[in-house]
Amino acid sequence: MRTENGSPMKIALVRLSSLGDIVLCMASLQVIRQTFPDCRITWVTDQRFAGLLDCQPDVEQVIALDLKGIKKRPSWSGLVAQFQALRSAGPFDRVIDLHGMIKSAVVGSLLGGRQDGFARSCRKESLAGLWYREAYSIPDDLPATVRYTLLVCRALGIACSPAEAAAYPQRPYMHWQKCDEAVLEPYLSDQAKNVLIVPGTSAPNKNYPPEQFAAVANQLKLNLLVCHGNDAEYAAALTIAGHAPHVRVLPRLRLGELKALAGRMDLVIGGDSGPTHLALASGVPSITLFGATPVCFTPGLRNRVIKTATVPNLLKPDPRDLSVAEIPAGQIAELAAELLSGE
Numbered sequence: 001m002r003t004e005n006g007s008p009m010k011i012a013l014v015r016l017s018s019l020g021d022i023v024l025c026m027a028s029l030q031v032i033r034q035t036f037p038d039c040r041i042t043w044v045t046d047q048r049f050a051g052l053l054d055c056q057p058d059v060e061q062v063i064a065l066d067l068k069g070i071k072k073r074p075s076w077s078g079l080v081a082q083f084q085a086l087r088s089a090g091p092f093d094r095v096i097d098l099h100g101m102i103k104s105a106v107v108g109s110l111l112g113g114r115q116d117g118f119a120r121s122c123r124k125e126s127l128a129g130l131w132y133r134e135a136y137s138i139p140d141d142l143p144a145t146v147r148y149t150l151l152v153c154r155a156l157g158i159a160c161s162p163a164e165a166a167a168y169p170q171r172p173y174m175h176w177q178k179c180d181e182a183v184l185e186p187y188l189s190d191q192a193k194n195v196l197i198v199p200g201t202s203a204p205n206k207n208y209p210p211e212q213f214a215a216v217a218n219q220l221k222l223n224l225l226v227c228h229g230n231d232a233e234y235a236a237a238l239t240i241a242g243h244a245p246h247v248r249v250l251p252r253l254r255l256g257e258l259k260a261l262a263g264r265m266d267l268v269i270g271g272d273s274g275p276t277h278l279a280l281a282s283g284v285p286s287i288t289l290f291g292a293t294p295v296c297f298t299p300g301l302r303n304r305v306i307k308t309a310t311v312p313n314l315l316k317p318d319p320r321d322l323s324v325a326e327i328p329a330g331q332i333a334e335l336a337a338e339l340l341s342g343e
Helices: 019-035 047-053 067-072 076-089 102-111 126-131 144-156 178-187 210-220 231-243 255-264 274-282 329-341
Strands: 010-014 040-046 061-065 094-097 115-118 134-136 194-198 223-226 267-271 286-290 303-307
Touching: 010 019, 010 102, 019 040, 019 047, 019 144, 019 274, 040 047, 040 102, 047 061, 047 255, 061 076, 067 076, 076 102, 094 102, 094 144, 102 115, 102 126, 115 126, 115 144, 134 144, 178 255, 194 210, 194 255, 194 274, 210 223, 210 231, 210 329, 223 231, 255 274, 267 274, 267 329, 274 286, 286 329, 303 329
Parallel strands: 010 040, 010 094, 040 061, 094 115, 115 134, 194 223, 194 267, 267 286, 286 303
Antiparallel strands: none
8 A cells, every 4th residue: 555645655553562562563563564565664662672673574664762761861862862763753654552551652643643542441541542543442352462453454444353363473473683593502402392481471470380380391301491581580490490400591681582592492381471472473382371361362273372260350450360370280281292292
């Protein structure tokens, strides 16, 4: 699709954070590119997560903002620089706010052009709608990947049912540079299956207990690696390794290295977290554990989920819900063996 003057359509997607949500939002790039093959796509994100979009062939431009840095260290020159980066990129034919917060809506408005987003009932902050031309109601009970894809389709006038949106991603969409693999080589095996355990998530009530992860590891006894991104996750990784001596704890990785790690695995096991979702985006088999939060993607033969019987609050999960710990380690190990055998 081209504009009235014959130039390719310019589309901006705004999703500032977090790692997992950006990964899930990126699945929508495929439907845009399939429908408008010559469009130009810009993605606006927090600079902490801009590396997720490195080497992404469907995105022509990434605008990385340091909003958190400016908040910590207020600077007029820094604020002006962010403003100029946004204004110089536009105007756009469509701006789509995939975040649904006031700050993301304001950022989107600075790009220039019509901005659309989620309806009030399904966005994080209701006042974000003040900056939208159109707001679309997308059912909250759909997986996140489906909701993001449907919003993109509605904003761009693409006919797409929830069932059709659930077919995305249709192919792997996470990419990295060859140099990102260098630090991983000493840890990868060509004699045994490589399995990654992701011990942490963004919230304590989504974390599977490390002792139970160790029980899973002891049943698999393959080349098992554990990643970590902060001190709490490092402590959990050490606990797993302490109860499963054949498990190795990886060094803390940069974002590009983490993408490469997920992409090189034979299986990734973890909770509802960004590193686990990288397996889905990389076309790698995975087992994702859900308790307090709803299943956020459409499970398939390679990307499986284990969900407790808890019915989560779709808009605000209960922080007291620790039901993910009820998932038996044996059930995870059995499913892992199935995926690793290719059955």
